[in-house]
Amino acid sequence: MDNLGRLLKESWVLVEEQREKVSGYFYARMFLTEPRLRDLFPVQMAGQRDRLLESILTAMQTIEDPERLDEYLRSLGRDHRKYHVRPEDYDIMGDALLDAFRTCAGDEWTVEYDQAWRDAYRVIADRMLAGAASDDNPPFWHAEVLTHERRGPDIAVFTCQPLQQPLPYKAGQYVSLEAPRYQPRLWRTYSIANAPNDENTLEFHVRSLGAGWLSGALVRRVKPGDLLRVAAPMGSMTLDQTSKRDVLCVAGGVGLAPIKALIEELTRYNRTRWVHVFYGADRGEDLYALAELLDLADGHPWLSVIPCCGDDPEFPGEQGNVVEVMTRYGPWTSHDCFVSGSAAMVRSTLRALAEDEVPPTNIRYDTFGEV
Ligand SMILES: NC(=O)C1=CN([C@@H]2O[C@H](COP(=O)(O)OP(=O)(O)OC[C@H]3O[C@@H](n4cnc5c(N)ncnc54)[C@H](O)[C@@H]3O)[C@@H](O)[C@H]2O)C=CC1
Numbered sequence: 001m002d003n004l005g006r007l008l009k010e011s012w013v014l015v016e017e018q019r020e021k022v023s024g025y026f027y028a029r030m031f032l033t034e035p036r037l038r039d040l041f042p043v044q045m046a047g048q049r050d051r052l053l054e055s056i057l058t059a060m061q062t063i064e065d066p067e068r069l070d071e072y073l074r075s076l077g078r079d080h081r082k083y084h085v086r087p088e089d090y091d092i093m094g095d096a097l098l099d100a101f102r103t104c105a106g107d108e109w110t111v112e113y114d115q116a117w118r119d120a121y122r123v124i125a126d127r128m129l130a131g132a133a134s135d136d137n138p139p140f141w142h143a144e145v146l147t148h149e150r151r152g153p154d155i156a157v158f159t160c161q162p163l164q165q166p167l168p169y170k171a172g173q174y175v176s177l178e179a180p181r182y183q184p185r186l187w188r189t190y191s192i193a194n195a196p197n198d199e200n201t202l203e204f205h206v207r208s209l210g211a212g213w214l215s216g217a218l219v220r221r222v223k224p225g226d227l228l229r230v231a232a233p234m235g236s237m238t239l240d241q242t243s244k245r246d247v248l249c250v251a252g253g254v255g256l257a258p259i260k261a262l263i264e265e266l267t268r269y270n271r272t273r274w275v276h277v278f279y280g281a282d283r284g285e286d287l288y289a290l291a292e293l294l295d296l297a298d299g300h301p302w303l304s305v306i307p308c309c310g311d312d313p314e315f316p317g318e319q320g321n322v323v324e325v326m327t328r329y330g331p332w333t334s335h336d337c338f339v340s341g342s343a344a345m346v347r348s349t350l351r352a353l354a355e356d357e358v359p360p361t362n363i364r365y366d367t368f369g370e371v
Pocket residue numbers: 174190191207251252253254255256257258280281282283309310320321322323324339340341342343344345348365366367
């Protein structure tokens with residue numbers, strides 16, 4: 001690791017236990033300096049606070065992979081066009097962030113750490129600005145909800161269609177969504193669950209265990225005819241069409257969404273690569289898209305789908321969580337691996353694949369900064 005990476009990681013340790021304090025201080029300082037920026041954020045800030053730190057974490061996790069970091073920051077910049085952020089706002093945010101770190105870290109914060117974050121922030125801001133400047137698409141798309149289907153008490157599958165122009169993306173990517181009618185200015189990321197198609201429709205799978213926030217509205221309130229806003233696509237969990245390796249997909253719960261998009265994409269050109277999909281949920285009734293997956297497997301001999309349940313002894317398929325089951329079928333050493341689910345599930349899968357000695361470059365996942 002180079003010196004900058006070391007300084008960032010060392011200094012992060014001083015603040016990581018105090019994330020809430022850091023983000024509280026950051027937003028307070030930023031809104032004090034530029035009250036106009038307050039209007040970009042939702043009335044209730046509680047669900048918003050972690051977003052900034054998640055992005056910083058993702059950037060730090062990719063710092064040793066310059067190509068991935070560059071693409072991540074550029075797409076984050078494209079995504080941030082939805083806020084109508086001005087270049088000078090980036091300076092205000094950078095000052096507020098450094099101030100928050102300094103205040104929360106206390107005496108152990110050094111001049112070296114300060115300079116390291118200043119340098120890193122400059123790189124981050126420049127790449128995000130470059131990403132935003134090179135994007136000819138609108139800052140966000142208005143999309144009309146076409147279908148909305150509840151699949152159990154907490155899960156919905158819905159489709160929408162961008163109105164002004166198609167939204168170009170790659171299978172496996174995710175976007176920020178806003179439902180202005182129900183939760184104005186509250187943007188959250190969701191993976192697109194279908195491969196790009198001629199009708200330009202986008203499918204989403206959402207689970208919400210509580211009543212509040214955006215997922216709650218998307219599951220329980222949104223209906224056909226509603227308008228959503230969709231920001232620029234992001235994410236690196238995409239297929240390399242030139243790869244000859246077989247494919248392993250590991251999906252936990254609604255983490256199936258990007259995996260389903262990848263499978264759809266593969267059905268268009270794949271003839272030669274074996275594709276194994278492990279799809280896990282706690283109970284059989286939570287495997288909300290199993291029938292569709294099995295239909296796809298029926299039509300494509302290269303595709304096998306292995307459903308599993310961790311908490312349903314009556315389930316006729318595999319028993320155990322998706323990582324345990326996938327491990328039983330391994331090793332996966334020479335596969336291209338795609339992993340999607342909760343942060344804990346992704347972490348556990350990465351550990352299992354490391355034991356199989358899968359090269360990290362053959363593993364794709366997007367965790368929105370949580371792993
Ligand atoms: N691109 C991505 O990575 C995406 C991630 N997600 C995330 O996927 C998650 C899905 O949530 P739910 O549907 O509620 O599913 P869930 O969290 O109930 O988990 C479903 C299954 O995943 C496995 N699993 C979960 N935690 C595990 C662990 N620690 N170790 C081993 N296996 C584990 C188990 O088989 C479990 O039955 C959410 O956190 C969501 O944010 C959703 C869409 C895309």
